[in-house]
Amino acid sequence: METISENACFGGVQGVYSHRSESCDCDMTFGLFLPAEAKDGPVPVLWYLSGLTCTHENAMVKAAAQGWAAEQGIALIFPDTSPRGDDIANDEAFDLGQGAGFYVNATQNPWAPHFQMYDYITKELTDLVFDKFPLDVTRQAITGHSMGGHGALTIAMRETGRFASVSAFSPICNPTDSDWGRRQFTAYLGFEEDEWAEHDASLLMAKHGFDGPILIDTGTKDQFLDLLKPETLAQAAAAKRQEIIFRMQPGYDHSYFFVSTFMEDHITFHAEALYA
């Protein structure tokens, strides 16, 4: 693991690190914010999964999360959204290939050799950060934005018992029935739609639910509402009698201005679960 940068930030350290990933068979970069409390021992962790086109950096500089994480003594992990490199498959569309891993393990070519983002996040990067940094493996929560909200919700529901809480900002809620999902799942996972169900938050909610609290925020002026389908997840959660706070925020769109506005709420929400 190589240190790219470390900046003092809200009494802690905002670091950027790169490492050779076996899952993705390329170098991967991630951001990690450690609050001051990490000097004295392991701290709880909030994973932040980013959306389409993002690297590890976007949320790290634009989501205004570190101040609230510092106040709660919580670390933040900002993974990249896909493998990257000139020799790695890509697509001209912004929503397929590099910057658009959709948090799945691709089984189809040309994606399968590198696009193993589910394993990368849930296993390889997990092992790495808990090995190298003072993080408390028993206190983890997860959040994300857009495609990263999809990642956070699906990972939280599949990795049973691992996360105390999950939240999302304008998540893709029903990718098996959306143009943000069907095209990508076909490319990465193939035409067998049964294989897709494990990567659809609304379907997972109907089947499993989540053993903990959920917080979802979406803007009523989000320009991608038709692709996100928050109504599908709201319906599934209510039908499942899932513990959830589901909010449609009047006037807000899909941008980081929206994400940063509600970041305090999300980190406070996770802190309550992590310190319970």
Place this chain on the structure above:
Amino acid sequence: METISENACFGGVQGVYSHRSESCDCDMTFGLFLPAEAKDGPVPVLWYLSGLTCTHENAMVKAAAQGWAAEQGIALIFPDTSPRGDDIANDEAFDLGQGAGFYVNATQNPWAPHFQMYDYITKELTDLVFDKFPLDVTRQAITGHSMGGHGALTIAMRETGRFASVSAFSPICNPTDSDWGRRQFTAYLGFEEDEWAEHDASLLMAKHGFDGPILIDTGTKDQFLDLLKPETLAQAAAAKRQEIIFRMQPGYDHSYFFVSTFMEDHITFHAEALYA
């Protein structure tokens, strides 16, 4: 004036606007955050002047200022740092020309026709924003980062009576004796060094001081300390018996991670002066 974008943000609106500038003889773009209170009438204003290489956008997305401004009911103005355009003079160096206006009115060619940033900020953009938006002209404060800290301090001391308070993050404090200053003032203002004194915060402090409170934060690990010369301003302010809070923040560098860390303090500081 043209609206480039408006996003809901912390209950208010983060807008970006462009307009034809007479001072700079080109189109100029600026960001303006209006808190929710602006719906009911004019609100106080905090000007934020950015540093080298920045446009109106950097601080708008990375300084995490809107949340604190919303809490205090204060508007934020994010001007650009220079005129821009293919037909406008520039230099290969990042610290001269476009993105590096230094908040002066250039008298030398090739800069003089467009680089009139002092007048642009203090007159033209001022007239525009108070004409077009619900802003209270009697309640203004100013801050900035690096070159923008230099701009904030020099403008505040020269525009007597206009600003209730001034603050700065890692400001260039003594440009007439720094490589961040001498080369640019020579280019923009010519070889007559007497002309430079009105654009040097430490010299203005020794001569005039500021009729209000000042807050300065600089990191002890700032990679540009030798160019910023905070010691010069600290000495001048103490000698002048100026009301000032001058802080060297241990471990922090020159980045927006530093700026965002202390943004709450700066906005709280200005709010106290603006609502006094």
